[in-house]
Amino acid sequence: xxxxxxxxxxxxxxxxxxxxxxxxxxxxxxxxxxxxxxxxxxxxxxxxxxxxxxxxxxxxxxxxxxxxxxxxxxxxxxxxxxxxxxxxxxxxxxxxxxxxxxxxxxxxxxxxxxxxxxxxxxxxxxxxxxxxxxxxxxxxxxxxxxxxxxxxxxxxxxxxxxxxxxxx
Amino acid sequence: xxxxxxxxxxxxxxxxxxxxxxxxxxxxxxxxxxxxxxxxxxxxxxxxxxxxxxxxxxxxxxxxxxxxxxxxxxxxxxxxxxxxxxxxxxxxxxxxxxxxxxxxxxxxxxxxxxxxxxxxxxxxxxxxxxxxxxxxxxxxxxxxxxxxxxxxxxxxxxxxxxxxxxxx
DNA sequence: CGTCGGGTGTTATACTATAACATATTCTGT
DNA sequence: ACAGAATATGTTATAGTATAACACCCGACG
Numbered sequence: 001x002x003x004x005x006x007x008x009x010x011x012x013x014x015x016x017x018x019x020x021x022x023x024x025x026x027x028x029x030x031x032x033x034x035x036x037x038x039x040x041x042x043x044x045x046x047x048x049x050x051x052x053x054x055x056x057x058x059x060x061x062x063x064x065x066x067x068x069x070x071x072x073x074x075x076x077x078x079x080x081x082x083x084x085x086x087x088x089x090x091x092x093x094x095x096x097x098x099x100x101x102x103x104x105x106x107x108x109x110x111x112x113x114x115x116x117x118x119x120x121x122x123x124x125x126x127x128x129x130x131x132x133x134x135x136x137x138x139x140x141x142x143x144x145x146x147x148x149x150x151x152x153x154x155x156x157x158x159x160x161x162x163x164x165x166x167x168x
Numbered sequence: 169x170x171x172x173x174x175x176x177x178x179x180x181x182x183x184x185x186x187x188x189x190x191x192x193x194x195x196x197x198x199x200x201x202x203x204x205x206x207x208x209x210x211x212x213x214x215x216x217x218x219x220x221x222x223x224x225x226x227x228x229x230x231x232x233x234x235x236x237x238x239x240x241x242x243x244x245x246x247x248x249x250x251x252x253x254x255x256x257x258x259x260x261x262x263x264x265x266x267x268x269x270x271x272x273x274x275x276x277x278x279x280x281x282x283x284x285x286x287x288x289x290x291x292x293x294x295x296x297x298x299x300x301x302x303x304x305x306x307x308x309x310x311x312x313x314x315x316x317x318x319x320x321x322x323x324x325x326x327x328x329x330x331x332x333x334x335x336x
Numbered sequence: 337c338g339t340c341g342g343g344t345g346t347t348a349t350a351c352t353a354t355a356a357c358a359t360a361t362t363c364t365g366t
Numbered sequence: 367a368c369a370g371a372a373t374a375t376g377t378t379a380t381a382g383t384a385t386a387a388c389a390c391c392c393g394a395c396g
Contacts, residue, residue, distance in 0.1 A: 011312045042343070061383070074345060081384065082344080097266040098320050100352095100383060117314045128308060136304035137323060140296060144179045145328030146285045152266050154320040155305060160313030208362085210374070230351070242376060249353065250375075268352060268383095 011117060011126040012159050013056050023053045026104050030092050033108060039090060047071070048083035049104070052093050057123040058101030096125055098154045103127075115153035121162035179285060179294040180327050181224050191221045194272050198260050201276060207258060215239070216251035217272070220261050225291040226269030264293055266322045271295075281319045287327035294327070 013022070030049055034041040041049075051064045061080050068075040084102055087093040091111035093102050096118065105114070106127040115133055117126045133153070141148045181190070198217055202209040209217075219232045229248050236243040252270055255261040259279035261270050264286065273282070274295040283301055285294045301321070309316045 011314075040343080044344075076346065077384065078346085078386090079344070086343095097322070115308070117309060117312060117316075119314075120317065126312065126314075128312060130308045133304050133308045136301050137321075140283070140298040140301045141285060141323055141325065144285060144294065144296060145331070146180075146287075146294075146323070146325055147331060148285075148323045148325040149288065150324040152320065152322040152324065153305075154265070155309055155314070155316045156318040156320065157309065157314055157316040163313070163315060208373080210361095212375075228351085229353080244377065245353065246355090246377085247375070254374095 011128045012124060012161065013126075015161060019055070022056075022104075023050060026053050026092075026108070029108050030087075030090075033090065033092070037090070039086075044073075044079070045083045045086055047073075048080060049087055049092060052084075052087070052102050053104040056103070056125065058096045058099050058103040058118075058125050060099075060101045064102075094127070096154060097152055098156070099125075113151045113153075115151075116155065117159065118154055118156045119159035119162055120156055121158055124159060126159070179296045180292060180329065181294075183329060187223070190224075190272075191218060194221050194260075194276070197276050198255075198258075201258065201260070205258070207254075212241075212247070213251045213254055215241075216248060217255055217260055220252075220255070220270050221272040224271070224293065226264045226267050226271040226286075226293050228267075228269045232270075262295070264322060265320055266324070267293075281321075283319075283321035284323065285327065286322055286324045287330055288324055289326055289330035292327060 013019070027046065027050060030041055030046070033039075047068070048064055051067050052059055054067075061077065061084060064084075065075055065077060065080045068080065084093065084095075088095060088102075089111075090108070092105055092108045094105050094114050094116070095102055096116060099118070103116075103125045107129065112129065113134060115128050115130060117128060118124070119126075134151070137151050137153070138148065181187070195214065195218060198209055198214070201207075215236070216232055219235050220227055222235075229245065229252060232252075233243055233245060233248045236248065252261065252263075256263060256270075257279075258276070260273055260276045262273050262282050262284070263270055264284060267286070271284075271293045275297060280297065281302060283296050283298060285296060286292070287294075302319070305319050305321070306316065
């Protein structure tokens with residue numbers, strides 16, 4: 001009875017979660033999906049994906065660019081934007097419009113609309129893919145005769161961890 | 169039985185609607201609200217609001233800037249951004265994060281979360297303030313222990329007018 | 337070999353937004 | 367009307383985000 005509904009992954013990663021594992025899983029999934037679809041996950045694209053997955057806080061294109069330069073790689077804005085465009089097209093990352101930043105996709109099994117909870121304190125962007133919310137969006141739009149292609153839902157506020165007093 | 173639910177305003181303005189009236193109403197409301205709240209709707213702010221209301225398509229800050237220059241007024245980016253910040257704070261306009269652009273608020277009676285339908289063909293951004301959608305958002309967030317301050321909902325797609333073949 | 341296409345490198349530039357400080361305007365109390 | 371305070375605007379410079387255009391490389395395929 002712990003959970004009435006199951007989630008495949010909890011929306012907010014725990015503070016002490018094993019993030020290296022997040023990255024490993026994401027890179028493994030990306031490799032698998034690209035192979036399946038005949039797409040090339042080149043070293044550059046793989047590295048950019050890894051950098052986007054550096055944390056659960058969305059990262060800007062120019063921050064990625066700086067890291068690439070630290071790698072010793074020749075890099076300019078188009079380098080990173082092209083890699084980001086590829087990853088976006090494959091559904092491996094999402095763009096957070098309200099932050100001009102990018103975050104790894106928690107469920108990269110095909111492209112899909114996503115909804116984000118973005119904490120204004122810790123900066124974490126948690127992906128929720130709530131079918132009821134998606135349905136409510138579809139209903140609202142349909143009533144206006146509008147056909148939604150790309151719903152952008154970015155809910156800014158405070159996550160559970162940051163709402164608690166900073167105690168232990 | 170034409171309408172089971174009433175809307176104060178239809179989300180998408182008709183093609184041939186009297187837009188001058190939209191602008192007049194918006195400016196009148198803005199004047200009233202600012203007077204009520206002891207805020208100063210200066211000529212600059214009023215002009216910027218008028219320019220934002222130039223159409224139902226969100227307008228960029230630098231487009232506004234160009235128009236101000238055409239007016240013969242000294243203008244630089246801060247001029248327009250400050251006016252926009254004022255109008256945003258009073259709830260007289262909204263910012264569309266996914267377009268980096270601004271649009272007049274259809275119901276400027278106090279600040280409020282808004283949801284937009286943005287047509288990718290005609291560019292129109294229609295404000296819908298659907299309480300059921302807002303409730304669905306609140307439910308989704310609450311289940312994750314998340315407290316939403318500022319929901320951003322920008323639904324991109326095709327409006328009813330643009331879905332029809334371009335005939336008549 | 338040759339060429340074709342995709343990926344990356346390179347240079348330049350466009351677009352969006354804010355910091356910091358100077359000046360002007362309006363409001364308030366006297 | 368005036369001084370002083372608060373608000374609004376002007377001005378200069380710069381930070382941050384994104385794309386256009388063209389050159390080069392390299393592997394696949396005939």
